[in-house]
Amino acid sequence: MKPLALVGRIAQLVPVLLGVSVIVFVMMALTPGDPVEIMLADQQATPQQVQAMRHDMGLDRPALERFGVFLGNALTGNFGLSFFHRRPVAEVIAERLPATVELTLAALLLAIAISVPLGVVAAVKKNKLVDRLAALGSLFGISLPGFWFGIILIILFAVHLKLLPVSGRMEFACEVPAITTLVTIDSLLRGRPDCFANALSHLILPALTLALPMAAVLTRVQRAAMLEVLRSDYIVFAQAKGISRRRVLWRHALKNALVPTVTVAAIETGSLLGGNMVVETVFGWPGLGRLVVESIFVRNYPLVQAAVLFYAVTYVLLNFIADVLYTMLNPRVRL
Numbered sequence: 001m002k003p004l005a006l007v008g009r010i011a012q013l014v015p016v017l018l019g020v021s022v023i024v025f026v027m028m029a030l031t032p033g034d035p036v037e038i039m040l041a042d043q044q045a046t047p048q049q050v051q052a053m054r055h056d057m058g059l060d061r062p063a064l065e066r067f068g069v070f071l072g073n074a075l076t077g078n079f080g081l082s083f084f085h086r087r088p089v090a091e092v093i094a095e096r097l098p099a100t101v102e103l104t105l106a107a108l109l110l111a112i113a114i115s116v117p118l119g120v121v122a123a124v125k126k127n128k129l130v131d132r133l134a135a136l137g138s139l140f141g142i143s144l145p146g147f148w149f150g151i152i153l154i155i156l157f158a159v160h161l162k163l164l165p166v167s168g169r170m171e172f173a174c175e176v177p178a179i180t181t182l183v184t185i186d187s188l189l190r191g192r193p194d195c196f197a198n199a200l201s202h203l204i205l206p207a208l209t210l211a212l213p214m215a216a217v218l219t220r221v222q223r224a225a226m227l228e229v230l231r232s233d234y235i236v237f238a239q240a241k242g243i244s245r246r247r248v249l250w251r252h253a254l255k256n257a258l259v260p261t262v263t264v265a266a267i268e269t270g271s272l273l274g275g276n277m278v279v280e281t282v283f284g285w286p287g288l289g290r291l292v293v294e295s296i297f298v299r300n301y302p303l304v305q306a307a308v309l310f311y312a313v314t315y316v317l318l319n320f321i322a323d324v325l326y327t328m329l330n331p332r333v334r335l
Helices: 003-011 013-030 035-040 047-057 063-075 089-124 129-143 146-160 183-189 193-230 233-240 245-283 288-297 301-329
Strands: none
Touching (some): 089 129, 089 193, 089 288, 129 193, 146 245, 183 193, 193 245, 233 245, 245 301, 288 301
């Protein structure tokens, strides 16, 4: 990639983040409810105490001034104090982020493991039973709301069959010292297969709930790309040379058919980060998505603004990575 193109891509991040910051700030400002009243709840606080608390949080300043202060601090990586936790926002987010990363990676790997083989088989068996079942499954996966599917999984596998836990990330008895902050990997690195099995059992249902819609989209993309590649002249020529069909499919066709799939997968990963808010709440998963939902309810403005900015940066970076991967898989394309 040329340096000028790289600088241009990075420059695009500035207006996106500014626009996201403005939208989030305005939406939170227009949301009914006062953070101070919510935090004090039934406490018998005097008007002087309420005013002092508002002053301490900076809520007595004009809206434009508060927004300017937030942007100025954000440029230095300082997102202020969480109203509810009374700790730096960056510190609170850093505590919850590993759980979200682990869930997102698990869902991504699961979606790819399902969609790529299924999309290839559906393309090879076009208009046959496997292809029709794949199309039906994709439609099913795209149509189902994530929260509904998660509840169904809980009722089936946790309540009735009692095979998997309902919520949480790991039992307290299985906590292991952090190395990577991803409990499944840390359990293996620490030589605790029992804890790995426990963490995996907690991860299966939320990861499957997140992975299903993504797998449905990627299956359709992979099938369409594979059908287009199979009609290419070089594939016909390879088959005419006597190369086995299996080798043609997996060594020649799949590499080029993966180009749009990888691109869409990188973009869909950003959607996973947004979609995990609902899934983490349903499964009681202690990640960033659940933290954002809780913060919205208590009007924790600094944390919500910082978290949404993080989501925006991640989404833009994932789009950038998708473009880079596209050029690597298809050298004819230049950014």
